């Protein structure tokens with residue numbers, strides 16, 4: 207089941223808020239619908255958000271009527287602003303929108319119709335490229351996975367978080383297809399349960415052995431010696447290797463360090479932001495407090511109880527054994543290696 211598919215005049219999205227109980231697709235006929243889908247996490251996961259925003263830019267261009275290309279460019283600045291204001295942490299959103307705007311910059315002397323075709327081609331390339339990057343991450347990452355490894359993962363960094371195949375789950379998929387007989391422990395990942403609802407579902411669909419645990423069980427499993435390594439995705443990687451990822455990732459990294467268990471991050475080059483010297487500069491999204499007070503709409507806390515709901519945390523580079531990218535595996539010190547991977551680019 208694809209996370210999304212471009213239909214030429216609309217973006218068909220799998221509504222991830224309904225999974226796993228319902229497989230429902232939604233049609234986004236305009237960029238505002240794409241922005242809403244990102245903001246409400248019907249589509250989520252750094253690379254998936256980037257790809258969806260790229261198609262949002264195409265839809266924005268398609269609704270442009272009349273005027274010349276410079277008017278279209280101005281219209282797309284407004285479209286970009288709406289898309290960029292949906293969620294602040296995943297750098298792939300900013301990377302994708304910037305790449306879409308750059309793709310039209312060498313066609314400003316052409317007709318609006320021609321430029322829209324260029325934008326559509328660029329969005330399709332971003333989508334296609336992401337799947338290829340994830341398979342490369344899987345190839346490099348699988349080499350780190352021992353035979354019969356028990357792997358702990360957090361949130362969802364699978365096909366549903368990308369254009370396909372996944373990053374951290376992509377490594378697990380490749381190790382599985384390489385015959386390594388891996389087993390997975392998936393953190394449920396409160397409050398929105400991406401691990402329970404999405405990762406457990408994805409791995410079961412692929413017949414990869416998976417056991418669901420609550421987030422608070424991870425440390426005990428490590429203490430029992432039942433975890434061989436941890437692998438997670440990323441939403442933004444700073445130049446020094448600090449990583450923003452789903453809330454709870456930092457706790458896992460500290461626990462892994464305490465138990466001398468390898469802790470890996472898997473991400474494509476589009477998740478690295480060389481403009482940020484370290485993780486303290488990463489903007490952490492804070493989400494609606496009702497997400498913590500309720501599960502599936504059912505009250506699990508007193509009405510109006512004060513809540514702290516950061517969607518991400520930052521894992522410092524010293525806690526990360528290696529970062530698995532589409533260009534290979536890098537380990538500390540990260541700065542120079544990450545610069546080579548991104549060509550020094552900032553998103």
Ligand SMILES: CSC[C@H]1O[C@H](OP(=O)(O)O)[C@H](O)[C@@H]1O
Nearest residue numbers: 250251252361363367439451452
């Ligand atoms: C492959 S990046 C996936 C990354 O995105 C998730 O966050 P969210 O579900 O809020 O979009 C989580 O941090 C994953 O590791």
